[in-house]
Amino acid sequence: MTWTLENFPLEMQDLKPIIREKAIEIANKLKQERTVNELAIVEEAIKQAEEWFLNLEG
Template identity: 50%
Template structure:
């Protein structure tokens, strides 16, 4: 199943395109594993994507 996370567009719009793409990738993985609501998945994914970006930058 493909999740669109449309309800979280405002949260995603504040991210750079690279971080947004990574956050969606992580959120999809979390949803596939199960045990997360869309809200939990996207919030956790945004944090993880920002960490990923900071780690890759420096």
């Protein structure tokens, strides 16, 4: 199942919309590349999206 802006993991609920969108994109990519559990994928996607956002702000 692919996550979308309307259907995403509960752990992403409190993220800023721009970070949530990036986290969903990353999580969907990780789901295709890895066979680890979904919680690990969500946590890694959130971490990467937050780092991406911080780098975006400079």
